[in-house]
Amino acid sequence: MFTVTKQSQSEPVYVLNDTESQSSLTIFPDRGGIATSWRVGDRELMYLDADRFTDPSLSVRGGFPILFPICGNLPDNAYSIDGKQYSLKQHGFARDLPWQVTHQSSTTDASLTITLESNEATRQVYPFDFSVSFTYRIRGNELVIDQTYTNKSATPMPFSSGLHPYFAAPNKEHLTFEIGADSYQEKQTGEIHSFAGKFDFSQAEIDAAFTNVKGNVATASDAGQKLKLTMTSSQQYRTIVFWTVAGKDFYCLEPWTGPRNSLNTGVDLLHVAPGETMSTNITFTADFT
Template sequence: MSEAAVYTLKNESVEASISSLGAECISLKYRGLEYLWQADPAVWGRHAPVLFPIVGRLKNDSYQHAGQTYSLNQHGFARDCSFQLLEHSEQHLSLVLNADRESLKRFPFDFELIVRYTLSDSRLQVDYRVNNPSAGQELFFSIGAHPGFRCPLLPDRERFEDYELDFGKQSLSSLPIYALENGLIGRKRKKLDLKQGKLPMGYDLFRHDALIFDVQSFTGLRIRSKKTGKGYAMQFPDFRWLGLWTKEDNAGFVCIEPWNGIADTTDHDGELKSKLGIIRLSPGSFHAATYQVELLG
């Protein structure tokens, strides 16, 4: 594999760096302060991976399609692939990944995945477009984002517990969440209690893995320090699920993950076409989804 190229986007207040490896944003600075997790390999060795062609874990790390069995690791392979440059300017970047002989061994579909980054004021917009260039075959896939943000942003002045989740609706008193069982979606649902749409951050929230929400009663989330006012907000109106995750106590980051797709259920039959949340693209069609990150300072 050739060495990854790194592209920079910049305006008066924000500077973003994106790698051609995985089309992954690897730095996001606002007024000189780094907001993105810096991939400490001793904790979590990624920054903001693109999840494709699956989101989450497959039951037995495999699936069936057209009578054949294929293996895929959690979150798919795009995050470890080299993307090609389509466009790069001071505030725009587009990268593309196409199916090839290696991808067809694990995922027997033709596809074109385009990831586009756009800077505007204190915001970074990320656009996903999946094209099905096949003349006669449906494309079955999922796609999602997994950006990790430094939390706390100023560890010498604040703690993880100084931050607050704000779902943007004071009328929200609770939200249902999925229960994970060994990385798969269990049958039971839990409830997260809120106070006027808000919830203090704490590592106990993530004691049993990620928090996973249906995005029905909210389409945005703000995580902000009550001490310094710094933080980040995300809008994700094109996505069906949202995951929130950190790895362990004092990990130093939190991930805000909009998904169009989700892990297998514990009772899934293994068929890709019947997987929860799978997207089906007819030949010649496309799927597009956008999320936007605002840096708060």
């Protein structure tokens, strides 16, 4: 049995449930459309810093923040279109704006669609009219996130999109990864490092960008939790970023459609023609070994 429940709190909260598998997903549309909890059986798979989440002045550290219309940061937060300069902060504005619930279903799965429309404030920093929709679906041990990007402008719309998921990891030394790349670039130094499935977690911070990913499947195996997470994405997702900091029980395995600064460099930058819609997809599967 599938259910979608709206809970009455200070802000709307929606909970998707699959009662047979005892899986659930919790979504806060007004807080950037973020999903804050994904449970399968009695296992919470996500990390959430509850203190930061209750303070709207702080960026959320946890759950599934949505990245749009850029992933990562721009030099001096600046980019130019048609000779005019604009400013966008890191990861764009989608994670900070309220999204509207536009559809829900509990027939073949539990699903909720949320939509972000352009407005005067977004046009000041990103001169395009758009409609972006994310549909969260859960069924069994699988979480599917379908996305559509509609360009309502008269000119092609450039963008990057992604997710910044925080997965719970009580002991990161138990983690191994299959990412489809044998090297990554370190953000702090710009250096290229070889990769054989493990990171050195003695570092204060790891911020690694894999931009030469082959295939559309990545896995994270946690021997301590006897958990294997598989991330499958549509072909537009060509970059995977791994991020974590010492002393915190999380790691981020982030699917991005393009690397940092794509709005300026054009590398893997997506474009939607006027009046057209682009569809993308990311699926997470949790297997307990």
